[in-house]
Amino acid sequence: MSLIGSINGLTPTTITRPNSVLRPDGLAPTMPGLTPQTTALPGSDTTQPGGFGQLLEKLVSTVDTKQAEANQLSRQVLLGQSDQLHQSVIAMQEASVAFSLMVEVRNKLVDSYQELMRMPV
Amino acid sequence: MNLISGIDVSASALNAQKTRLDIVAQNIANAQTTRGADGRPYQRQVVSFERELIRRTGEDPISSGGAALQSVRVGSIQSDPTPGQRVYDPQHPDADSAGIVTMPNVNLAYEMVDLITATRAYEANLSVVKNARQMAMKALEIGK
Amino acid sequence: MAPPLLNRVSMIDPIFQSDTYQLARKLLDATALRQEAIASNIANVETPGYRRLDVAPNFATELRAQIAAGARPESLSTLQPSLTEDLRARSVRADGNSVELEKELIEMNRNTVDYEYLTDLVSRNIKQLRVAITGRNY
Numbered sequence: 039m040s041l042i043g044s045i046n047g048l049t050p051t052t053i054t055r056p057n058s059v060l061r062p063d064g065l066a067p068t069m070p071g072l073t074p075q076t077t078a079l080p081g082s083d084t085t086q087p088g089g090f091g092q093l094l095e096k097l098v099s100t101v102d103t104k105q106a107e108a109n110q111l112s113r114q115v116l117l118g119q120s121d122q123l124h125q126s127v128i129a130m131q132e133a134s135v136a137f138s139l140m141v142e143v144r145n146k147l148v149d150s151y152q153e154l155m156r157m158p159v
Numbered sequence: 160m161n162l163i164s165g166i167d168v169s170a171s172a173l174n175a176q177k178t179r180l181d182i183v184a185q186n187i188a189n190a191q192t193t194r195g196a197d198g199r200p201y202q203r204q205v206v207s208f209e210r211e212l213i214r215r216t217g218e219d220p221i222s223s224g225g226a227a228l229q230s231v232r233v234g235s236i237q238s239d240p241t242p243g244q245r246v247y248d249p250q251h252p253d254a255d256s257a258g259i260v261t262m263p264n265v266n267l268a269y270e271m272v273d274l275i276t277a278t279r280a281y282e283a284n285l286s287v288v289k290n291a292r293q294m295a296m297k298a299l300e301i302g303k
Numbered sequence: 304m305a306p307p308l309l310n311r312v313s314m315i316d317p318i319f320q321s322d323t324y325q326l327a328r329k330l331l332d333a334t335a336l337r338q339e340a341i342a343s344n345i346a347n348v349e350t351p352g353y354r355r356l357d358v359a360p361n362f363a364t365e366l367r368a369q370i371a372a373g374a375r376p377e378s379l380s381t382l383q384p385s386l387t388e389d390l391r392a393r394s395v396r397a398d399g400n401s402v403e404l405e406k407e408l409i410e411m412n413r414n415t416v417d418y419e420y421l422t423d424l425v426s427r428n429i430k431q432l433r434v435a436i437t438g439r440n441y
């Protein structure tokens with residue numbers, strides 16, 4: 039009982055974070071036991087600064103940029119327009135690291151969601 | 160694909176030096192040939208190099224990166240017109256009525272110097288290629 | 304309360320834009336270009352009138368000046384190395400050829416070590432990032 043009471047006392051901002059964790063994976067933000075403010079949250083993700091959804095969006099666009107750059111440089115090398123082998127390799131490695139970061143962030147987010155789901159309330 | 164830097168330049172030079180070596184070997188081998196297929200003594204062959212602009216793929220060689228890369232290639236192989244040494248040797252099968260034999264105009268000392276120079280240049284270009292390949296392999300290992 | 308996540312959102316680019324890393328990438332361009340110059344020099348060791356080529360010295364001075372002035376790595380992208388005639392080389396033959404074979408071979412060795420050092424530096428940065436992200440060595 040006291041647990042539910044303490045959850046009821048959480049501020050809206052603190053509550054939105056777990057909720058926006060769910061959005062990137064398209065999972066329904068159902069978390070019984072939290073205050074009714076949660077029902078207003080699904081749409082407020084993008085307006086809240088620091089939302090995880092926005093974080094992932096930025097990551098995805100960074101990864102996209104790096105991959106495009108790597109593709110561009112590799113294409114130039116393949117077509118013989120450039121002989122800068124090292125730049126192509128470096129760009130590909132950077133893209134791969136950015137991609138790894140995105141994957142790891144996603145994994146952690148999913149893990150934390152699952153852990154939250156396991157929380158007895 | 161031009162993944163090894165400067166390989167076109169070195170390849171041209173290697174070809175040119177190899178041709179030169181072949182000609183020098185031919186000269187040395189025929190240093191005593193007093194009668195060739197045309198009945199005359201062997202004439203020393205001389206290789207002349209000319210410059211070759213290396214075009215970076217898809218780019219004008221001059222406008223990119225400032226100075227253009229140039230290499231060498233064989234321009235022509237010509238006979239040396241200098242008359243050969245005339246030796247008095249009546250016993251020689253090719254001696255003329257006065258007993259004079261015209262030897263090929265091959266001077267072994269010059270040919271040996273040419274041989275050493277060409278070999279040295281060939282080996283230097285070869286080490287450039289090996290080096291460039293090593294650099295490319297190192298670049299491929301970035302991040303691995 | 305924890306600082307807004309938005310401030311920490313672009314995590315990747317600052318890492319890839321550390322000064323040393325960007326500097327190393329620029330110098331790799333110059334080193335690769337110098338290898339081509341050396342290849343050209345050695346190929347033309349006997350060409351009459353050939354003057355030795357090298358990376359233009361203003362590239363190094365420009366780079367040093369910009370770094371000293373604290374330029375951000377983005378602004379370095381306009382600075383590219385280029386090849387010019389090496390004006391400090393003296394003629395070693397009567398026909399004006401300024402290539403000394405031994406000097407070129409030594410220069411090539413030095414250049415290769417530079418290249419290997421730079422690739423090592425870049426490689427190390429990337430590998431460190433990878434371990435930090437995935438927590439594993441591979």
